[in-house]
Structure formats: C-alpha cells, structure tokens
C-alpha cells in the first residue's frame with residue numbers, strides 16, 4: 001500500500017450578507033469553475049500574506065462591487081469538509097452593512113433568500129452544515 005498523499009488544507013473566507021429583511025445573499029458559482037452552478041456564500045481563497053478578513057473585503061469588492069469595513073464583519077461559524085483533492089476550512093462571517101450597490105460581477109446569478117430556504121437550493125456539500133447557524137440567527 002502506498003502512503004496517503006499529504007493533506008492540503010485550503011483556507012477560504014466566506015460571508016453571508018444580510019439585508020434589512022433578514023435575508024441572506026447567495027451567489028451561483030461560475031461555469032467552468034469547480035462546483036459550477038452551485039449556490040455559495042461570496043468569498044474566496046486566502047492568498048499568502050493576507051489575513052482572512054482582508055481576503056473577504058477584497059473578494060466582496062471583486063465579486064459584488066461593494067465596500068465592507070472590517071468592523072462590520074462578525075464571525076458566525078465555519079465549515080470543515082474533506083473534498084477529494086483538499087480539505088476545505090472555511091470561516092463564515094456575517095455582514096449587515098456595506099457601501100455601494102451589489103452587482104453580479106463574477107457569478108452566474110445572485111439571490112436573496114430566507115435562511116430556511118437555503119435548504120431548497122443546491123449548495124456545495126461543505127455548506128449544508130452552515131445552514132442551521134443561519135436559521136438560529138435569522139429564523140427560518
């Protein structure tokens with residue numbers, strides 16, 4: 001038997017933006033990328049030298065065109081999931097305050113959903129365990 005390949009942990013920072021009605025923004029992953037078509041929380045991989053909060057602020061600008069202050073990010077929970085080729089570690093922040101108008105810059109589509117409705121859309125397997133924390137916070 002050959003030894004298992006070394007474990008690669010990928011750190012991804014993600015954010016549930018929450019609107020005035022307590023709905024959550026989800027974004028449909030682009031065609032041609034891993035997990036294409038699934039609905040995710042905006043965010044991305046932490047690059048070398050970045051703090052995860054900086055990653056999130058950068059990704060929210062790149063993906064949605066909004067400006068978020070670090071003080072407006074609150075940690076909620078995290079995902080830890082064994083994908084085939086890497087282990088995903090993904091802290092999830094919430095954010096209720098941003099500057100600018102949300103634009104669909106990289107995703108196929110965006111939608112605002114009540115937390116209880118997140119169970120009705122296809123999300124990456126890593127994300128499913130995050131839904132109860134959002135329902136606890138925001139109601140179904």
Ligand SMILES: Nc1nc2c([nH]c(=O)n2[C@H]2C[C@H](O)[C@@H](COP(=O)(O)OP(=O)(O)OP(=O)(O)O)O2)c(=O)[nH]1
Pocket residue numbers: 012013014033034035039040041042043044045046059088090124125126127
């Ligand atoms: N952003 C985000 N990524 C997620 C979620 N759930 C999940 O399994 N992932 C995975 C998919 C990817 O393997 C990885 C993040 O990838 P990404 O494509 O968003 O990374 P990125 O924005 O930095 O994009 P790129 O520069 O690598 O193209 O985490 C989620 O809810 N949000």
Ligand SMILES: [Mg+2]
Pocket residue numbers: 042043044045059063
């Ligand atoms: Mg991304």
